[in-house]
Each structure stands twice: as C-alpha cells, then as structure tokens.
Amino acid sequence: MQDSADFISFFYKLVSEAVRGLLAGWGIEKLADMYTLEPASRRGHGDLATSMALVASGMINHPPRQLAEELVAAMQANQGLKELTRFEVAGPGFINFFLKEDALVGAVGSALALGTHFGSGDPDHPEKILLEFVSANPTGQLHVGHARYAAYGDSLKRVLAFLGHDVTTEFYINDYGAQMEIFGRSLAARYAQTLGLEAELPVDGYRGDYPRRVAARIAGEIGDRLRDEVTPAPSAAAIDFFRERGCEIVLAEMKAELDGFRVDFDSWFSEASLYAVGAAQKIVDKLKGPGETETREGALWLKTTRYGDDKDRVLIRKHGEPTYFASDIAYHFDKATRPQHFNRLINIWGADHHGYVARMKAAMQALEPLVPENERPQLEIIIGQLVNVIERGERRQMSKRKGTMVTLKELLTGIGVDAARFFLVDRSHDSAMDLDMEKAKLKSEENPVYYVQYAHARICSIVRKAEADGFRMINYDGYSGLSNQERQLIMDVLFFPQVVDGAGRMREPHRLTAYGRALAASFHVFYHNCPVLGAEPQAASFRLDLCRLVRSTIATSLELIGVSAPQSM
RNA sequence: GCGCCCGUAGCUCAGUUGGAUAGAGCGUUGGACUACGAAUCCAAAGGCCACAGGUUCGAAUCCUGUCGGGCGCGCCA
Structure with missing residues (x-):
C-alpha cells in the first residue's frame, strides 16, 4: 500500500494529488498542501473529514457545496484513493471519507510492520537543535518548578528526536555571581557551627536544612582543617572553597535526582567557565566594534532598543563588572558558534523570566555580524508557566533561600516517577499549575x-x-x-x-x-x-x-x- | 501604568492551529465480573466556554474593549 509513510499521511497525499489540478485551475493550488484532514467528529460523518471546499469557497467566492461536488469528482478519478474510501458531501460543504474495510485492515498491518518506528519521523529538513532547560542555580535542591520544566523539556527532547531531529540537551549552570558567593558564605557559617564555633549566617544567607546538610558533609570530608579560616568571618579563600565544593556536591545531587526522574542531559555548561576565559568581556569588546554599544552614566549599554526591546540594557556596570546579561550573551554566542553548528537554539524559561526574552533576542541580532551568515542559529524561547504549591487551601511561597519549597525529591518519594511525570506533562506548559501535595499523594493512585x-x-x-x-x-x-x-x-x-x-x-x-x-x-x-x-x-x-x-x-x-x-x- | 500568560461542568484540566450537536478524569447517582486482567466498562446528572462587541458560511479558538487572577517591568540572577 505505502512504503514508510503512515496511512493518514499517505491518504493525505493521495487527496492532494487528486485535487491539485482542480485547485490550480482556480488559482489556489497551495490549498492542496495545507488543507486539514481530521478524524470525523461523530458517527455518520464517516472516518475522516476535510473542510477543503469550505476554505476554497472563501478563497474564490464560489458556493462551497458545489466546490465540494467538483472536488469529490476529482477524488473519484484517482484510482488509488477510490480503492480506499467512498465520499460524501455533507452539511455546509464538508467532504466525508468512509474508509473501506480492507483499507483499514491493511493499514493496521502496515503500521504494525513499522514496529517501534510507527509515528517516528524522517523530516524533509531535519534540524540540529540545542535544547536548554532547568538550568538551576547550584545553591539548593531542585523544586517542583524545576521538575515541571525537566519533565516538559525532556519530553520535548524525546519527541523531537523521535521525529528525526538531532537534539542535544544542556543544563546551564549558574555557578557565578552574587548568589554563589552568598551560598559559599552560608556554608562557611554552617561549617563553623558544626565545629561548635560561633558564626552567623549572612543577612541574605541560605536558611533551611539543606545547606546545613551540605556543610556537615563537607565537615566530614575536611574535619576541622578550615577552623581558623571561618571565624570570626570567613576568609576569601574559605568562601571560594565552600562555594566550589558546595557547588560540586549540589550538582552531583541534582544529577542523581534528575537521573531518578529519567532526565538525562547531554551537556552541563558552567557559567563560571565563561568567566575563566574572560568570555563576557570578550563578547562585549566585539559588540563595541559595530557600534552596538554606548557609554552612559558611567556604564556600558547594549542598544537593544534598535532590535525591538523597550529599553537599552547594561553590559558593564559602573564599577566595571559585567552583568548577568553580558555573560548570557557570551553563553549564547558560544552556543551559536560551536563546532556542531546548531541551527536552532531552544531555551525553556520560567514565566518569571519572560521579561528577559526581548533583550536576549535583541542581543542575538546584535551578534549576527559575528557569526557567518549560513551558520546563524535561530533562537526560540519557550516560556513555561509556574507551579503554585497549595497547602491547606493556601498558596505557599516557594523560596530557596528560606528553604520552603517542595522539592523534586519530595515529589518522587511522594507519588513516584511515572505519576509525577504524567501529571506534570499533562497540563499545557502555557498554563500555571496548582499543586496540592496532600491531594497529589492521596490522588496518586487514581492518576x-x-x-x-x-x-x-x-x-x-x-x-x-x-x-x-x-x-x-x-x-x-x-x-x-x-x-x-x-x-x-x-x-x-x-x-x-x-x-x-x-x-x-x-x-x-x-x-x-x-x-x-x-x-x-x-x-x-x-x-x-x-x-x-x-x-x-x-x-x-x-x-x-x-x-x-x-x-x-x-x-x-x-x-x-x-x-x-x-x-x- | 505598560508587557506576557490565563479565565471552559462542583474540582483539576483537554479541546487537533476557525469546523458539524462542547470533552475527559475526579466527585455525585444507578447498573455490569462462572469472561482475553473490574486499576475496566455502561448509563444518568452537571455548561450564557468570565462579560460585551466585531470579523464570516461557521468562533471556546482570531480582533477590540471591560472585569478577574498569575508573572514580569534592576547597573539582581
């Protein structure tokens, strides 16, 4: 019947072929490749239906039922199509297809013969995609928000790969900057406390049980070797040490948890590694050249308003340090210029970052002259809505610093991988989701x-x-x-x-x-x-x-x- | 104030890019196992698709406005 194509696609093409000449005569040939073929909505309407005649009617201003009759006549002239189905014009001008039994029986056999490839794709234009998601700060545990993006992103990866695209997934590690510094200081303080020393958490320090556990583990590794480095205040070297060792421990745990959640990243990319080679400063220097930047109020700005952003954005602060935006540009430049030559970069961001989209897209445009024309990837940013945790009927604020979030681990032990992934992916990523852990646990059996x-x-x-x-x-x-x-x-x-x-x-x-x-x-x-x-x-x-x-x-x-x-x- | 997302059954949510009479799960009510698995099936009840206009053969879907909710609007990340 057909080679590698599935039955519905095959049928679609047969219909296209049958009506193409007729449509071309009406000057609307493109409809042959963009009409809709859908499962009939109810009994008596056949198995498949198309609104082709209704759409054509709008395009050339002829009565739809008359067009439908002419289209059906053309379809009946197609011998292959005629063997599969019979036709009927119904309602305002729908064409209903009643598939013949041997066509259906044969289609089942053909699909079965494809084995696990049934539904998989062989796209005309396979893409090389770099898909980035989760990308949490390594300063604590993954929470249900991350879990949602992990489930969504990993599923998207599986789907795109199944469809024949070449997908690489990446976790961008935000292991640089003020948050990491505070995390290092918090660990140093907790470490001191485990040694029985007087030490206070920084004002914005990370509270909760988790950093305490990380600090205790480090204490187990190094004993009291850094005793004199952490009190009364931690030395710069101590902060560096705790930051780095803490980051390693947190990342290892994240990997293990994601592994348990069946989410496997092909690549883990460190923001700090960009700084180690001065990448942010370098990319800023390159942008200066073509006049994309301007110095104002003591800072260096990228003129993103040239590309549709609503205000310009700072790259280098008054005091000389690059902003997160600058390093993010360096990161995206890196992604755009890797030897794999990705032609599409997909970022999955939380809704709390949607205000960042315009500037990042503007930055990509500013970067264009720095990337050979035929190698410029398209940046696609997907915004995922947030997860609200409901507790006793009220929304609970999730704060990593206060240590009050529902963790991925809690989700896994509470309701299990299968139920959790199904639940998280079941809702459109475009809608905010309420999660009541008590109910989720109770209801897990009826998931x-x-x-x-x-x-x-x-x-x-x-x-x-x-x-x-x-x-x-x-x-x-x-x-x-x-x-x-x-x-x-x-x-x-x-x-x-x-x-x-x-x-x-x-x-x-x-x-x-x-x-x-x-x-x-x-x-x-x-x-x-x-x-x-x-x-x-x-x-x-x-x-x-x-x-x-x-x-x-x-x-x-x-x-x-x-x-x-x-x-x- | 401006921008993005959302508003569908009592609850949680789908709705195939504008199709024919609006869908599922949970919950409620009543039924079906001497049967290849009852973690299932069948039936009933439940709706001004937030509201008001507009576009057209046709709107939950697209446009405008209003109301309500979420998230943003840093020389934070």
Whole structure:
C-alpha cells in the first residue's frame, strides 16, 4: 500500500494529488498542501473529514457545496484513493471519507510492520537543535518548578528526536555571581557551627536544612582543617572553597535526582567557565566594534532598543563588572558558534523570566555580524508557566533561600516517577499549575497514568494468553464486519503519527498524555465489546494484531514522556 | 501604568492551529465480573466556554474593549 509513510499521511497525499489540478485551475493550488484532514467528529460523518471546499469557497467566492461536488469528482478519478474510501458531501460543504474495510485492515498491518518506528519521523529538513532547560542555580535542591520544566523539556527532547531531529540537551549552570558567593558564605557559617564555633549566617544567607546538610558533609570530608579560616568571618579563600565544593556536591545531587526522574542531559555548561576565559568581556569588546554599544552614566549599554526591546540594557556596570546579561550573551554566542553548528537554539524559561526574552533576542541580532551568515542559529524561547504549591487551601511561597519549597525529591518519594511525570506533562506548559501535595499523594493512585498503563498491561496479558494457548495466526486479508468499537480503535491508533508530529511542531508534549488516555479509553471499550482470542479465526488474528499495534503505540507514547509501560501491574 | 500568560461542568484540566450537536478524569447517582486482567466498562446528572462587541458560511479558538487572577517591568540572577 505505502512504503514508510503512515496511512493518514499517505491518504493525505493521495487527496492532494487528486485535487491539485482542480485547485490550480482556480488559482489556489497551495490549498492542496495545507488543507486539514481530521478524524470525523461523530458517527455518520464517516472516518475522516476535510473542510477543503469550505476554505476554497472563501478563497474564490464560489458556493462551497458545489466546490465540494467538483472536488469529490476529482477524488473519484484517482484510482488509488477510490480503492480506499467512498465520499460524501455533507452539511455546509464538508467532504466525508468512509474508509473501506480492507483499507483499514491493511493499514493496521502496515503500521504494525513499522514496529517501534510507527509515528517516528524522517523530516524533509531535519534540524540540529540545542535544547536548554532547568538550568538551576547550584545553591539548593531542585523544586517542583524545576521538575515541571525537566519533565516538559525532556519530553520535548524525546519527541523531537523521535521525529528525526538531532537534539542535544544542556543544563546551564549558574555557578557565578552574587548568589554563589552568598551560598559559599552560608556554608562557611554552617561549617563553623558544626565545629561548635560561633558564626552567623549572612543577612541574605541560605536558611533551611539543606545547606546545613551540605556543610556537615563537607565537615566530614575536611574535619576541622578550615577552623581558623571561618571565624570570626570567613576568609576569601574559605568562601571560594565552600562555594566550589558546595557547588560540586549540589550538582552531583541534582544529577542523581534528575537521573531518578529519567532526565538525562547531554551537556552541563558552567557559567563560571565563561568567566575563566574572560568570555563576557570578550563578547562585549566585539559588540563595541559595530557600534552596538554606548557609554552612559558611567556604564556600558547594549542598544537593544534598535532590535525591538523597550529599553537599552547594561553590559558593564559602573564599577566595571559585567552583568548577568553580558555573560548570557557570551553563553549564547558560544552556543551559536560551536563546532556542531546548531541551527536552532531552544531555551525553556520560567514565566518569571519572560521579561528577559526581548533583550536576549535583541542581543542575538546584535551578534549576527559575528557569526557567518549560513551558520546563524535561530533562537526560540519557550516560556513555561509556574507551579503554585497549595497547602491547606493556601498558596505557599516557594523560596530557596528560606528553604520552603517542595522539592523534586519530595515529589518522587511522594507519588513516584511515572505519576509525577504524567501529571506534570499533562497540563499545557502555557498554563500555571496548582499543586496540592496532600491531594497529589492521596490522588496518586487514581492518576490517569495508571489508566493508560493498565491498557498496556491488559494487552500484554492477552498476548501472553495467546502464546500460552498456542494460538495460530492466520491471514486476515479480506477480513470484514468491523464493529464500531474496533473501527474507532483502528482510527485512533492510526492517528498517532499526526499526534506526535503536532506535539513536536507545536512544542506541546501534553498532547501525548491526552492521546494516551484517549487511545487507552478506546481500547478498553473495544475490549469490553470485542472478544479477541474467542472470536472466529480471522477476526481473532486481526484483532490480536490490532492489540499488538495498540500496545506498541501506547508504549511509545509513554516512552516519549518518560513514563514506563509495565507488562503487568 | 505598560508587557506576557490565563479565565471552559462542583474540582483539576483537554479541546487537533476557525469546523458539524462542547470533552475527559475526579466527585455525585444507578447498573455490569462462572469472561482475553473490574486499576475496566455502561448509563444518568452537571455548561450564557468570565462579560460585551466585531470579523464570516461557521468562533471556546482570531480582533477590540471591560472585569478577574498569575508573572514580569534592576547597573539582581
């Protein structure tokens, strides 16, 4: 029937071919490649539907139903298409497709033959993508906000890679600057206290249990060797030591936790490493050349308003230190000029950083002359909304410095990886999310992830039984008499490639959780209405293959969001 | 004040880039296992898609305005 393409894409192209000439005659040929083909919304409307005639009607000002009739005539002239379906014009001018049974039966077999590649892509223009997310300060534990971005970013990576793009993930370590300094001082103070010395946390110091534990661990490593360096006030060398050692310990723990959350970064990039080579100063000097900067009020500014920002931004402060913005430009310049030649840089930022987008994009434009024209990557910034923690009906302020946030660790021990990832990815990243830990723990057993996993386990059970019973598959070409439930299940599973494609293109992995739920529901309904192994031999063979396809599709859709697909539960 | 995001069933949220009669889970009510797994299924109830205009064959979806909520608007990171 088709080679590597999935059935729906194949069908789409057949329709395109059939109507292209007609559309070209009307001067709207482009519609052949941008019309919509969707699952019919309800029974009686067939299996697939297109609003092509309605859209064409708006473009050339002809009555839609008449256009629909002409389009159908063109489709009927396409022999391949005619073998797959019959047509009907309905309502204001929809064209409904009623797929023939052998087309559906054949499509299941073809999809199954693709194995785990069903739904995977081979894009016309594969991209080399550097995807950056989480990027937390190494001054404490990862919290549920980070968990949300980790789940989202990692799922997006899996989806884009599945679609055939070359994706590298990166964690940018903000291990430089005032926050790190305060963290080092906080650890020094806690260290002194573990030795029984009098020491006070800095005013803005990191409170809570976590820095205390890190300090205790360092004390275990070095004993009282730095006793004289930390009191009455820590020496510069002591601060450096605690900052660096603390950073190492925190990062190691973050890696371990992310690993437990099934999030694996290809690269960890240190901000401090940029300073070690003077990268911020260097990039600022390069920007001075083409007149992108200006000195004002004793500071050096980047004229970002030239590129749509609402005000210019400081690169070098009055007292000579580069701003975070300057080092971020150095970082982005680095990303733009790596030997891999990424053609797309995707950053996932929290909503609290959205005000930063305009200046970063402006900076990228200012950098353009410094990067060869055919090597300039496109910068794409995705803003993820925040997670609100609800406690006893009230919002709880999350503060790392006060040590009052709900941690990723808490989430994992409370509700587990599968439930947590499913829950976090299930909502659009564009909507703020309320998380009530008490309810989340109570509700973890009714998390929809189990509904989807159960469908998978159930199918595994059927397949196991088939093997145990020595079930023999027979050829089911020509099988007919599809029930409504199996027809629905077939259509749902055949649409998987379009769902993955949309999830990748729109950067919306949450479409996969919705899809997984819908496919599982469709399967459960099928299961209750259509015996598999008990059916007559041809039906049994077909249904068993359908089950296998659904099983592997559920497994893939879960895999793409980092959730396991158990064989039994 | 300005900018971005959001407002859909009692609660938590989807809604395939503008499609046909608005969807799911939880909760409520009532049903289905001597059956390939009841972590399931079936049925009922529940809606002025915040509000008001506009665009068109058609709007939860796009535009304008209003109201309400979140987040920003540093020579912090």
